[in-house]
Amino acid sequence: MSEINPPGPVWGLRHDITPAFGARLVQEGPKLHFLADRATLSGEFTPEQCEKLDATFPLFIARLEVALHDGRLDPRRSTRITDTVNGLTCEADTRGSCGYVYLTIYPA
Template sequence: VGAFSKTEAHHLEQIFPELIKQLEQKLRAGELNPRQQGCVTLYCNEWTCEADTLGSFGYVYISIYPSSAATQ
């Protein structure tokens, strides 16, 4: 809910590849399995990424937000 400022959007563009790389590692290691419900939380710089499969048989749903928003 909400919108990113231009600065936040630029920072997100910079860290997004790293978050995807971390998610891929979690999937390969079996820590996140798209066939079973499970959630992981990743951190990269000042961003938080929550990835949840919701037991959806193949999908991973992600939410990315500035870490400072989690404390508000």
């Protein structure tokens, strides 16, 4: 698969795996908000992978919110967590940013 170099910033965690979806989520208390202008696709997902990403993304968000609540993700300390669902892997980290969660999702 070919690498796509999007114009502008690359959001999410830097990763050498393609295809990948990266995003910076905004944290508001225990909730996470996705902003489409803070997301990047690298490489080319197959139509099946795109369907899986669409179906699985809300589940990853819900699991990250639980990780914030139980302390596995800490807004004040950088700690990367990894979760795999439906053939996709999600890596997430706050990078100690006190307000953002950075993530990358790629085929497992």
